[in-house]
Amino acid sequence: MTTANIQSQASSGFDHDPYTAAFPELREFWQATERHQLLVKTCKQCERAHWYPRMFCPFCSSPDTEWREASGEGRIYAFSEVLRTEVPYVLAYVRLAEGPVVMTNIVDCDPDQLKIDQPVRVLFRPAQEGRSFPVFTPI
Ligand SMILES: [Zn+2]
Numbered sequence: 001m002t003t004a005n006i007q008s009q010a011s012s013g014f015d016h017d018p019y020t021a022a023f024p025e026l027r028e029f030w031q032a033t034e035r036h037q038l039l040v041k042t043c044k045q046c047e048r049a050h051w052y053p054r055m056f057c058p059f060c061s062s063p064d065t066e067w068r069e070a071s072g073e074g075r076i077y078a079f080s081e082v083l084r085t086e087v088p089y090v091l092a093y094v095r096l097a098e099g100p101v102v103m104t105n106i107v108d109c110d111p112d113q114l115k116i117d118q119p120v121r122v123l124f125r126p127a128q129e130g131r132s133f134p135v136f137t138p139i
Pocket residue numbers: 043044045046047048057058059060061062
């Protein structure tokens with residue numbers, strides 16, 4: 001893992017996105033997804049990554065945390081195909097290689113072929129509101 005080079009951007013899609021406006025603690029995360037980088041909050045004291053991002057490390061309570069770029073790889077922890085919608089999709093929890101489990105979607109796949117613990121890697125898809133959001137696909 002490397003420390004992500006965070007740069008502010010003058011104006012972009014997420015500036016007008018009510019979701020990112022409602023969760024300022026995630027601003028750096030969404031800025032990074034626009035560069036197709038996946039960040040996870042990591043504690044500089046115990047070196048453990050966590051999700052959802054918090055002001056204090058959930059493992060050792062240290063306030064000394066930072067965003068770091070994740071490898072973008074993980075494994076399916078749990079998944080379910082959502083069929084009661086116009087366009088079916090796969091809702092999943094993925095355990096990142098860095099440790100945290102994140103809720104996401106599995107895309108570009110045959111849902112009948114998915115398996116628990118299957119390796120996946122991150123992709124970024126545009127949301128209607130303007131930001132890019134991370135999804136995963138089988139490797
Ligand atoms: Zn810690």
